[in-house]
Amino acid sequence: xxxxxxxxxxxxxxxxxxxxxxxxxxxxxxxxxGAILTQQTKWTNVEQAISNxxxxxxxxxxxxxxxxxxxxxxxxxxxxxYRQKASRLVNIAKYFADNGLExxxxxxxxxxxxxxxxxxxxxxxxxxxxxxYAANKPKFVIDAYTTRIMRCLGIEGDYIHLxxxxxxxxxxxxELYKEYHALIVEYAKRYCGKKxxxxxxxLTTATELDGQNG
DNA sequence: CACCAGGTTGACC
DNA sequence: GGTCAACATGGT
Numbered sequence: 374x375x376x377x378x379x380x381x382x383x384x385x386x387x388x389x390x391x392x393x394x395x396x397x398x399x400x401x402x403x404x405x406x407g408a409i410l411t412q413q414t415k416w417t418n419v420e421q422a423i424s425n426x427x428x429x430x431x432x433x434x435x436x437x438x439x440x441x442x443x444x445x446x447x448x449x450x451x452x453x454x455y456r457q458k459a460s461r462l463v464n465i466a467k468y469f470a471d472n473g474l475e476x477x478x479x480x481x482x483x484x485x486x487x488x489x490x491x492x493x494x495x496x497x498x499x500x501x502x503x504x505x506y507a508a509n510k511p512k513f514v515i516d517a518y519t520t521r522i523m524r525c526l527g528i529e530g531d532y533i534h535l536x537x538x539x540x541x542x543x544x545x546x547x548e549l550y551k552e553y554h555a556l557i558v559e560y561a562k563r564y565c566g567k568k569x570x571x572x573x574x575x576l577t578t579a580t581e582l583d584g585q586n587g
Numbered sequence: 588c589a590c591c592a593g594g595t596t597g598a599c600c
Numbered sequence: 601g602g603t604c605a606a607c608a609t610g611g612t
Contacts, residue, residue, distance in 0.1 A: 395593095412594040418610065419593090453592085453609040461595095496595045516593050558593055567591075590612085600603080 375579040379542045382576050383549070386556035389575070393555035396506035402474060403432055404507035408499045409462055410452045422449040434474060437466035461494030468492060478508040486512060497532045505554070511547050513539040514554040518561035525565060525573035 377385065398404045403423065410419045423432070425448035431437045437445070445459040452458060469477060480488065485508055489500035497515070504512040515535045523535055530538070543549060564572025 408593090411592090413592055413607090414594095414609080415592055415611075451609065454594090454607050455609075457595085457607060494595065498594065502593080514593085518593070554593090562593090592609100592611090594607105596606085598604090598606105600601105 377576060377579045379539060381579055383543075383553050383556065385576060386560050387552070390556055390559055392552060393559055395551055395555035396502070398506075400432070401478065401507040402434055402469065405465060405469070405503055406432065406437075406462060408502040408507070409458055409465065409494055410449060412458070412494075412499065413454065414452045418451045418453070421451045425449070434466045434469035437463060438470040440466075457494065461492075465492055465494070482508075482510040482512060485510060501536075505547065505550055509547055511540075511545045511550055512536075513543070513550050515539075516554070516558065518558050518565070519554070521567070521570075522557060522561050522565055522573060522576070525570045526576060 396404050396407065398407055406426065407419055407423060410422050426432050426437070426445075429440075429444070429448065431440050431445070431448070440463060442459060442463060445463060446455050449455050449458050449462070477488065478485065482504060486500050486504050489495050489503050490497070495503070501512045501514040504510050505514055513536050515532050519535060523529070528535075528538070539550075539553075543553070560572065564570065564575075
């Protein structure tokens with residue numbers, strides 16, 4: 374049998390689920406905030422916290438940087454890990470207020486990634502989410518769902534290994550990277566559980582449909 | 588009641 | 601180098 378390429382898997386997912394149009398946010402800074410808040414938490418909780426912050430006028434780096442820490446904790450409590458997330462958000466807000474969001478996001482992709490990684494509370498996935506969805510620069514985001522699906526397909530590796538696999542095989546395209554990561558998350562949520570996987574067969578065998586555009 | 592969620596960090600081998 | 605508990609709320 375013929376295995377699918379990563380591009381063919383993308384097309385399969387897109388046909389199956391339709392465009393996901395990630396990341397839901399009104400501004401780049403809102404993406405940054407959401408990227409911290411969504412760690413190990415459902416997105417519905419993040420929506421609530423983001424709404425709280427917006428109502429209180431804190432969805433701007435300059436405002437959040439000066440906000441009362443206790444209040445921020447209350448606003449993000451629904452996301453869990455609320456003490457560390459609150460202090461990390463304020464710290465990151467200070468960083469963007471001091472350096473200027475436009476300046477930061479105009480850095481070359483590699484420099485930007487390193488810069489984001491130096492912030493407390495920003496690891497590989499969060500850094501790449503910010504680079505891709507807030508700064509609109511080409512970095513493929515790997516997460517627990519991606520790792521899980523790849524394992525189902527018989528491919529194991531650490532974060533950087535999987536990232537190099539995707540970036541090496543796909544054309545460098547910000548919109549493709551955005552949509553692909555979103556599709557993987559949605560597909561895995563539905564069909565690829567932590568213990569059971571009911572959907573990865575769809576991804577393993579190539580058909581004539583998979584050759585179409587992309 | 589047990590388990591999971593769009594991870595990251597710091598401590599300890 | 602790698603492994604692992606801690607961080608914490610909310611939904612199924």
